[in-house]
Amino acid sequence: MFTAYSLYDIVEMKKPHPCKERTKRFQIVMTGADIKIRCLGCGNLILMPRADFNERVRRVLESPGRPLPFPRQD
Numbered sequence: 001m002f003t004a005y006s007l008y009d010i011v012e013m014k015k016p017h018p019c020k021e022r023t024k025r026f027q028i029v030m031t032g033a034d035i036k037i038r039c040l041g042c043g044n045l046i047l048m049p050r051a052d053f054n055e056r057v058r059r060v061l062e063s064p065g066r067p068l069p070f071p072r073q074d
Contacts, residue, residue, distance in 0.1 A: 005060065007031055008067055010040070012058045017041060025061065027068055040068065 005011070009028045016022045021041025029045065030036035035053040037046050048056075 003054070003057075003060075005031060005035070005057075006063055006065075008065055009063050010061045010068075011037070012061055013056050014058050015056070017044070017046075019044065024058075029067065 005028055007028060007030075011026055011028065013024050013026055016024045017026070017039040019039060019042035023039060023041035025040040026037040026046075027040060028035060029038050033050060034047055035050055037053075038044070039046070
């Protein structure tokens with residue numbers, strides 16, 4: 001099954017990010033052959049091939065159409 005993902009969609013992954021927040025929510029910040037996602041808990045960026053992303057994504061939660069602010073870590 002092929003699902004089209006748009007830039008800035010918020011998706012839920014199957015496993016949480018191993019940061020302090022342990023969130024499963026990520027925002028897509030780059031699409032193409034590879035997909036780059038940003039953790040909405042800590043702001044880290046993850047780059048993965050589209051095939052891996054399609055296996056690891058659970059569902060699209062929302063499509064805000066703009067980037068969300070992420071927490072600043074000073």
